[in-house]
Amino acid sequence: MATGVWRRASRTWTSEVRGLYRNHGDHFRWDINRPGFAENRHRADAVEATAILRRDFAGGRRLTSGGGGGGDWIDSSNLGDHRYSRGYVFAELQSPLGARATAQAGIRFDAYSTFGSAWTPAVAAAVRATDTLRLRGSAARAFRVPTYTELYYRDPAHSARADLTPEDGWSIDGGLDWTRSGWMASVSPFARWDANVIDWVRAAPTDVWRTTNVRDVETRGVELSLARSWHAATLRTFYSALDVDAPKLDLLSKYVLEYAPHSFGAAVAAPIAGRSRAALRVDHRRRVAGDAAWLVNARLSHSVGRAEPYVEGTNLLNEAYIEVPGVAMPGRWITAGVWLR
Numbered sequence: 312m313a314t315g316v317w318r319r320a321s322r323t324w325t326s327e328v329r330g331l332y333r334n335h336g337d338h339f340r341w342d343i344n345r346p347g348f349a350e351n352r353h354r355a356d357a358v359e360a361t362a363i364l365r366r367d368f369a370g371g372r373r374l375t376s377g378g379g380g381g382g383d384w385i386d387s388s389n390l391g392d393h394r395y396s397r398g399y400v401f402a403e404l405q406s407p408l409g410a411r412a413t414a415q416a417g418i419r420f421d422a423y424s425t426f427g428s429a430w431t432p433a434v435a436a437a438v439r440a441t442d443t444l445r446l447r448g449s450a451a452r453a454f455r456v457p458t459y460t461e462l463y464y465r466d467p468a469h470s471a472r473a474d475l476t477p478e479d480g481w482s483i484d485g486g487l488d489w490t491r492s493g494w495m496a497s498v499s500p501f502a503r504w505d506a507n508v509i510d511w512v513r514a515a516p517t518d519v520w521r522t523t524n525v526r527d528v529e530t531r532g533v534e535l536s537l538a539r540s541w542h543a544a545t546l547r548t549f550y551s552a553l554d555v556d557a558p559k560l561d562l563l564s565k566y567v568l569e570y571a572p573h574s575f576g577a578a579v580a581a582p583i584a585g586r587s588r589a590a591l592r593v594d595h596r597r598r599v600a601g602d603a604a605w606l607v608n609a610r611l612s613h614s615v616g617r618a619e620p621y622v623e624g625t626n627l628l629n630e631a632y633i634e635v636p637g638v639a640m641p642g643r644w645i646t647a648g649v650w651l652r
Contacts, residue, residue, distance in 0.1 A: 325365040331381075333357045339389075341466055349466045351389035355459075358382055375417075376402040383459075390463035395425040411439040421454065426477050429454040445488040453480045453505075461509055461522045469511065469520045476524050480505035495538040503530040508557075511565035520565060528567055529556045543588075544581035550574070571596040576606075586614040596632070604632035612650075619650040 312333040319326050334356050341349030359381030366374045378401065384394030403417030415435045422428040433451035440446055457475040464471045484501035505528045511520040531554050538547040551574050557567050576594035583589050590610045597603040607628050612621035622645070629643040 323367050325363075325367075327363040327365075329359075329361045329363070329379075331357070331359045351387065351466075353385060353387040353390065355385045356383070370407065372404070372406040374402070374404050376400075385459050387459075387463075389465060390459050393459060393463065395423060397421060397423045408436070413437050423456060426456045429477070429479065443489055443491045445490075446486070447488070448483070448485040450481070450483045453482060453503075454478070457509055457522075467519075471522045475509055475522060476507055478505055478507050478509060478524075493540045495536075495540070497534070497536045499534040501530075501532055501534070504528075505530070508567060510567050512560065512562040514562055516563065525560065525562070525564075526558050526567070530554070531556075544579075546577070546579045548575075548577045569599060571598045573597055588612050588614075598633075602632065604630040606630060606632070617652045619652070620648070621650065622647045 313331070315330045317328045334354070336355075337351070337353040339351040339353070340346070359379060361377060361379035363375065363377035368374070378399060380396065380398035382394060382396040384392075386392050399419060399421045401417065401419035403415065405413065405415045407413050413436065416433070418430065418432045420428065420430055431452045431454050433449065435447070435449035437445060437447040455478045457477065460471065462471055462473050462475055480503055482501065482503040484499060486497060486499040489496045507524040508526055508528045509522055510525045512523055512525055513520050532552055534549065534551045536547060536549040538545060553570055553572050553574075555567065555570055574594065574596045576592065578590070578592040580588065580590040588611075592608045594606040594608075595603065596606070605628055606626055608623070608625045609627060610621060610623045612619050624646075625644045626640070626642055631642070632640050634640055
């Protein structure tokens with residue numbers, strides 16, 4: 312992957328141009344013990360360019376506008392060769408409302424060579440009720456085009472459909488943030504209404520899974536968090552509750568009703584000897600089907616000038632768990648690398 316950014320700023324104007332190119336290859340095996348059976352090789356590319364212009368006005372108002380475009384294409388032994396292009400324009404205005412409140416409104420227009428077009432407006436506001444209490448809320452429209460997998464993937468158990476239409480929906484969320492003497496607490500309720508949701512479905516366990524724009528889905532939930540900071544160290548605990556409501560189908564579903572209604576965990580990050588830093592995160596998830604997992608991730612890094620070598624481990628307990636039925640998530644995984652600033 313390669314990215315580039317050019318930026319120029321004056322007292323009131325800021326202009327920025329961003330570019331991205333990504334190339335990714337995959338080799339999938341249906342059964343590792345049967346080489347050559349239902350194997351898939353994919354090569355995917357994506358390119359995108361965006362231009363952004365910001366203008367600051369008197370009174371703390373800011374206008375941001377811009378546009379861009381790009382394309383995605385895939386060459387696959389299973390999915391075939393496909394590509395589409397897209398373009399978009401957007402504008403956003405941020406303005407203070409008195410001394411303690413701010414409001415933000417924006418709109419974006421996306422046009423695709425394959426999936427049509429969509430307007431996605433959004434509004435948000437925040438109020439500083441007291442020196443320690445902040446209230447916030449937002450509402451927005453969402454739009455998601457089908458993935459290449461959802462459109463074209465096939466194996467002995469799956470058969471995607473190429474006539475899928477994009478998903479769309481509306482979401483609202485609110486929140487209360489409290490801060491005092493290094494403590495931070497947040498409560499964030501939210502709700503979302505999605506239409507034309509894409510799911511893998513089948514009528515019986517012996518049938519092949521097929522993708523379909525199958526139904527409308529309503530999601531409600533709340534997220535809670537409590538954190539404490541000490542200089543460069545932080546400790547955070549969190550909990551989320553989720554409820555998903557969808558019309559009942561005379562079909563078996565792979566995605567929509569497979570979720571974790573309750574999850575909680577904790578994360579800590581702190582400096583250790585010299586320029587080194589350690590972080591640990593523990594998550595517990597219990598899904599609707601009753602299966603549960605403890606997920607432990609850790610990271611150790613050390614700063615050396617502009618470089619930061621690190622070692623990171625995920626799922627250190629080597630838990631067996633799933634996010635989508637029939638697809639096992641990776642076990643214990645160790646990575647190492649270097650960040651350059």
